[in-house]
Amino acid sequence: xxxxxxxxxxxxxxxxxxxxxxxxxxxxxxxxxxxxxxxxxxxxxxxxxxxxxxxxxxxxxxxxxxxxxxxxxxxxxxxxxxxxxxxxxxxxxxxxxxxxxxxxxxxxxxxxxxxxxxxxxxxxxxxxxxxxxxxxxxxxxxxxxxxxxxxxxxxxxxxxxxxxxxxxxxxxxxxxxxxxxxxxxxxxxxxxxxxxxxxxxxxxxxxxxxxxxxxxxxxxxxxxxxxxxxxxxxxxxxxxxxxxxxxxxxxxxxxxxxxxxxxxxxxxxxxxxxxxxxxxxxxxxxxxxxxxxxxxxxxxxxxxxxxxxxxxxxxxxxxxxxxxxxxxxxxxxxxxxxxxxxxxxxxxxxxxxxxxxxxxxxxxxxxxxxxxxxxxxxxxxxxxxxxxxxxxxxxxxxxxxxxxxxxxxxxxxxxxxxxxxxxxxxxxxxxxxxxxxxxxxxxxxxxxxxxxxxxxxxxxxxxxxxxxxxxxxxxxxxx
Amino acid sequence: xxxxxxxxxxxxxxxxxxxxxxxxxxxxxxxxxxxxxxxxxxxxxxxxxxxxxxxxxxxxxxxxxxxxxxxxxxxxxxxxxxxxxxxxxxxxxxxxxxxxxxxxxxxxxxxxxxxxxxxxxxxxxxxxxxxxxxxxxxxxxxxxxxxxxxxxxxxxxxxxxxxxxxxxxxxxxxxxxxxxxxxxxxxxxxxxxxxxxxxxxxxxxxxxxxxxxxxxxxxxxxxxxxxxxxxxxxxxxxxxxxxxxxxxxxxxxxxxxxxxxxxxxxxxxxxxxxxxxxxxxxxxxxxxxxxxxxxxxxxxxxxxxxxxxxxxxxxxxxxxxxxxxxxxxxxxxxxxxxxxxxxxxxxxxxxxxxxxxxxxxxxxxxxxxxxxxxxxxxxxxxxxxxxxxxxxxxxxxxxxxxxxxxxxxxxxxxxxxxxxxxxxxxxxxxxx
Ligand SMILES: Cc1cc2nc3c(=O)[nH]c(=O)nc-3n(C[C@H](O)[C@H](O)[C@H](O)COP(=O)(O)OP(=O)(O)OC[C@H]3O[C@@H](n4cnc5c(N)ncnc54)[C@H](O)[C@@H]3O)c2cc1C
Ligand code: SF4
Ligand code: SF4
Numbered sequence: 001x002x003x004x005x006x007x008x009x010x011x012x013x014x015x016x017x018x019x020x021x022x023x024x025x026x027x028x029x030x031x032x033x034x035x036x037x038x039x040x041x042x043x044x045x046x047x048x049x050x051x052x053x054x055x056x057x058x059x060x061x062x063x064x065x066x067x068x069x070x071x072x073x074x075x076x077x078x079x080x081x082x083x084x085x086x087x088x089x090x091x092x093x094x095x096x097x098x099x100x101x102x103x104x105x106x107x108x109x110x111x112x113x114x115x116x117x118x119x120x121x122x123x124x125x126x127x128x129x130x131x132x133x134x135x136x137x138x139x140x141x142x143x144x145x146x147x148x149x150x151x152x153x154x155x156x157x158x159x160x161x162x163x164x165x166x167x168x169x170x171x172x173x174x175x176x177x178x179x180x181x182x183x184x185x186x187x188x189x190x191x192x193x194x195x196x197x198x199x200x201x202x203x204x205x206x207x208x209x210x211x212x213x214x215x216x217x218x219x220x221x222x223x224x225x226x227x228x229x230x231x232x233x234x235x236x237x238x239x240x241x242x243x244x245x246x247x248x249x250x251x252x253x254x255x256x257x258x259x260x261x262x263x264x265x266x267x268x269x270x271x272x273x274x275x276x277x278x279x280x281x282x283x284x285x286x287x288x289x290x291x292x293x294x295x296x297x298x299x300x301x302x303x304x305x306x307x308x309x310x311x312x313x314x315x316x317x318x319x320x321x322x323x324x325x326x327x328x329x330x331x332x333x334x335x336x337x338x339x340x341x342x343x344x345x346x347x348x349x350x351x352x353x354x355x356x357x358x359x360x361x362x363x364x365x366x367x368x369x370x371x372x373x374x375x376x377x378x379x380x381x382x383x384x385x386x387x388x389x390x391x392x393x394x395x396x397x398x399x400x401x402x403x404x405x406x407x408x409x410x411x412x413x414x415x416x417x418x419x420x421x422x423x424x425x426x427x428x429x430x431x432x433x434x435x436x437x438x439x440x441x442x443x444x445x446x447x448x449x450x451x452x453x454x455x456x457x458x459x460x461x462x463x464x465x466x467x468x469x470x471x472x473x474x475x476x477x478x479x
Numbered sequence: 480x481x482x483x484x485x486x487x488x489x490x491x492x493x494x495x496x497x498x499x500x501x502x503x504x505x506x507x508x509x510x511x512x513x514x515x516x517x518x519x520x521x522x523x524x525x526x527x528x529x530x531x532x533x534x535x536x537x538x539x540x541x542x543x544x545x546x547x548x549x550x551x552x553x554x555x556x557x558x559x560x561x562x563x564x565x566x567x568x569x570x571x572x573x574x575x576x577x578x579x580x581x582x583x584x585x586x587x588x589x590x591x592x593x594x595x596x597x598x599x600x601x602x603x604x605x606x607x608x609x610x611x612x613x614x615x616x617x618x619x620x621x622x623x624x625x626x627x628x629x630x631x632x633x634x635x636x637x638x639x640x641x642x643x644x645x646x647x648x649x650x651x652x653x654x655x656x657x658x659x660x661x662x663x664x665x666x667x668x669x670x671x672x673x674x675x676x677x678x679x680x681x682x683x684x685x686x687x688x689x690x691x692x693x694x695x696x697x698x699x700x701x702x703x704x705x706x707x708x709x710x711x712x713x714x715x716x717x718x719x720x721x722x723x724x725x726x727x728x729x730x731x732x733x734x735x736x737x738x739x740x741x742x743x744x745x746x747x748x749x750x751x752x753x754x755x756x757x758x759x760x761x762x763x764x765x766x767x768x769x770x771x772x773x774x775x776x777x778x779x780x781x782x783x784x785x786x787x788x789x790x791x792x793x794x795x796x797x798x799x800x801x802x803x804x805x806x807x808x809x810x811x812x813x814x815x816x817x818x819x820x821x822x823x824x825x826x827x828x829x830x831x832x833x834x835x836x837x838x839x840x841x842x843x844x845x846x847x848x849x850x851x852x853x854x855x856x857x858x859x860x861x862x863x864x865x866x867x868x869x870x871x872x873x874x875x876x877x878x879x880x881x882x883x884x885x886x887x888x889x890x891x892x893x894x895x896x897x898x899x900x901x902x903x904x905x906x907x908x909x910x911x
Contacts, residue, residue, distance in 0.1 A: 017522070018523075020524060020526070022549045023544070023547075023549075024526060024535055024538075024544065024547060024549040024550055024553070025524065025525075025526045025549065027534070027535070027538060027543075027544070028525045028526045028528075028530075028531035028534050028535065029525060031508060032508075032510075033508060033509055033510055035507075035508050044524075044525075046522075046523045046524070072510055072513055072514075073510055073513075073525065074509065074510040074511075074513075090523065090525075092519075092523030092524075092525075093523040095520075112523075114514045116514075117514070134509070134510070134511065136511050136514060136515075136566065137510045137511050137512070137513045137514050138510075262568055262569060262570050263567070263568065263570045264568045324511070324568035325568075326509060327507070327509040327511045327567070327568035327569060328568040328569055329507055329569065330505040330506060330507040330567075330568070330569025330570065330571065331505070331569055331570060333507075334501075334504040334505065334507070335507060336507055385504055386504075
């Protein structure tokens with residue numbers, strides 16, 4: 001289709017300034033938080049309402065043009081990349097909080113609202129619980145699409161546990177409501193189907209979320225260890241003892257270096273092999289017992305130090321480092337690639353040993369920062385963006401780690417999604433019949449596959465070939 | 480899309496003042512800065528975000544594209560407010576990057592001759608010269624006298640009108656450094672300092688300078704104001720005129736070195752941020768690099784200095800104040816607690832919550848003149864927030880922000896005055 005006509009037609013729907021098409025603008029949309037793969041769209045549309053989204057999708061349906069929803073573009077699996085030279089439908093202008101209903105503990109937001117803003121605006125001791133580390137920027141719509149988690153999801157649950165309903169614009173332009181403001185709806189749980197569907201079913205245009213009371217009391221501890229092993233054993237033992245911390249996070253030596261060299265330095269000891277950030281919350285009564293348990297277990301595993309945050313300020317400082325750990329790797333290197341495998345907790349020690357071995361064999365630096373309580377690893381491979389060979393090594397190393405997670409009885413992804421980046425690994429986890437069933441379900445919403453094509457499902461070609469899946473951008477590719 | 484440039488034919492970056500690609504590469508594309516960026520929040524356009532702008536700079540540095548018009552537009556739509564710097568966990572020095580990119584633009588892209596001439600005139604001649612500034616402010620005063628009586632403002636072309644709206648309605652007599660070369664400490668002398676008075680502020684807000692010297696004297700500072708000093712060069716750097724800024728920096732360094740004081744105090748956040756970056760600006764100047772670093776370390780915002788000194792007695796000042804954070808103080812110099820603490824200590828003074836106090840008001844040097852539309856949108860939000868806050872006074876430590884917010888409130892018909900925090904301290908100390 002004629003490009004100029006496409007642009008002017010889109011402008012007619014959403015207005016001048018809400019369609020981006022200059023080559024420089026297309027360029028900046030060629031990647032998200034995952035930078036190894038790149039694909040530039042042919043245009044970006046910035047609608048301001050459900051109505052506009054619907055009109056845009058209807059138009060794209062009539063003209064047969066593929067599209068991909070995008071929120072803030074902090075995704076770590078290339079989910080918002082426009083393959084097949086599609087159009088990006090970005091929610092960055094849909095950022096209104098439509099309703100906050102504290103008596104009924106719920107709120108209605110547009111998808112472009114940044115996660116943290118919702119809790120900030122709700123205030124008064126209430127909050128939206130899921131807290132991905134990217135919460136300062138990532139959108140609620142993106143969270144829904146990825147079923148995002150965060151440090152506090154160990155006790156409080158993932159996005160799916162906090163979303164009551166979504167308004168979805170189907171790839172042909174129809175607007176549907178799945179779930180709603182009430183706690184429970186009969187019939188098929190299509191709300192649940194959309195959460196975690198990675199933008200392959202349509203564009204989410206409203207989200208009804210549950211609000212929670214901020215816990216009455218919170219204690220945050222930092223436990224410092226001289227070996228990674230003792231840290232991971234501590235994790236298993238804490239859970240085994242029946243304590244459910246609200247967060248149980250681990251950072252290893254490499255990540256501590258990144259954090260402490262960056263502006264978000266949190267005072268983690270530079271010579272530690274690993275630190276655990278442990279948080280307990282709830283009514284103050286049960287606390288003393290839990291605290292005593294946690295301390296005792298840390299000591300049993302030779303924790304060198306157990307630091308308890310004295311006040312909110314110290315607590316915020318301890319968390320600052322963890323929350324920004326991935327973002328701080330720029331202090332160590334010029335590019336990163338993070339894995340997201342999930343494993344049974346008690347296999348943590350052997351998996352971390354494997355990660356260390358992979359790092360050595362591929363001559364890469366790999367740090368570990370992860371939701372230890374969930375067994376959700378984030379091996380953080382840092383490398384030099386100027387090293388042309390690095391992406392190949394990085395992806396091969398990542399592939400080995402993923403395969404090991406699955407072999408250990410785990411899964412490919414805990415919260416970052418499959419997207420483009422992990423799609424070729426899906427057969428490790430699912431049979432052909434499993435995948436076909438998923439594809440059929442997707443087709444009920446997205447019959448011609450124009451909505452976010454090329455994601456989640458493997459292509460017929462081999463496994464994780466670098467560069468094979470990405471298209472050259474509008475501009476010549478130079479590192 | 481007619482007349483669009485071919486991305487690669489536009490000029491690339493030169494090596495005269497090399498763009499620091501390594502620093503740009505410390506951006507790992509995480510996106511955590513996005514929501515902090517006013518131009519991204521307003522447009523939703525990633526190319527108008529810190530991450531997008533850095534991506535574009537890297538594309539030019541790597542030869543993927545040249546400095547096209549779209550590139551230039553984004554570099555100048557940026558406020559250089561540096562909110563993204565405070566937000567960035569990787570410590571990307573965004574301000575330095577965008578300023579370097581603007582330098583590249585100005586060296587390598589041709590502007591119409593009259594624009595180049597005007598830039599030279601303003602940045603190299605007018606701002607550094609008190610005499611010329613005085614001359615320029617003379618008709619301004621005359622004009623204001625007129626404007627107080629007749630609606631002449633409406634007759635001006637839009638750019639000039641914007642400039643006129645920024646002028647304070649009443650301007651005191653200019654601040655001539657020569658008249659304040661030595662201001663002795665009151666009571667016991669605790670410190671000897673030099674005062675940086677800059678350029679436009681001596682004419683647009685001369686009383687803030689006088690009050691600053693008073694407040695410093697009461698805190699026990701003997702203050703010298705060298706008349707040979709000149710404009711800090713911030714406006715030139717923001718406009719990509721780095722050569723001019725370097726010349727000004729060398730002169731200031733030489734002038735202040737001669738005084739042999741430990742600290743140079745400044746009451747304009749924008750100037751302070753610039754002076755503190757002289758080390759960076761002159762890093763490749765063998766004669767000056769080290770001296771520039773030493774000088775930069777001596778520079779202190781007036782709130783930093785006052786915060787460290789014992790407070791003189793104060794009488795109650797029962798007023799509700801909204802403190803607005805100047806970008807070049809909170810992001811450029813990471814100063815936020817001190818001015819608020821100083822105000823809080825004034826008996827009777829109540830600091831009210833100002834939502835969005837950390838957000839740019841759209842002043843940003845001369846951004847309000849070069850990008851009036853975006854500037855107005857940000858200003859409107861600020862004015863609304865001030866009016867909703869219940870404040871009776873706004874305090875902010877940067878001349879550009881003072882003039883900008885004053886203008887916004889005036890346009891909205893609000894009588895809320897906007898002052899520099901030292902003015903409130905002075906009032907409490909004098910008890911009037
Ligand atoms: C530093 C850093 C830390 C992170 N920490 C965490 C973490 O702790 N936990 C975690 O779970 N994730 C984390 N992430 C990953 C990422 O932030 C989340 O996946 C987030 O939910 C993505 O939101 P987004 O708005 O950026 O979405 P995008 O990246 O724009 O899109 C992600 C996917 O969602 C789809 N999508 C976006 N909006 C919509 C919509 N309105 N309707 C339908 N589909 C849509 C897109 O098509 C795409 O497939 C982190 C990322 C970074 C960079
Ligand atoms: S500037 Fe900093 S915060 Fe923004 S994308 Fe780059 S690394 Fe992340
Ligand atoms: S300096 Fe301000 S306007 Fe410019 S990119 Fe950073 S946050 Fe945005």
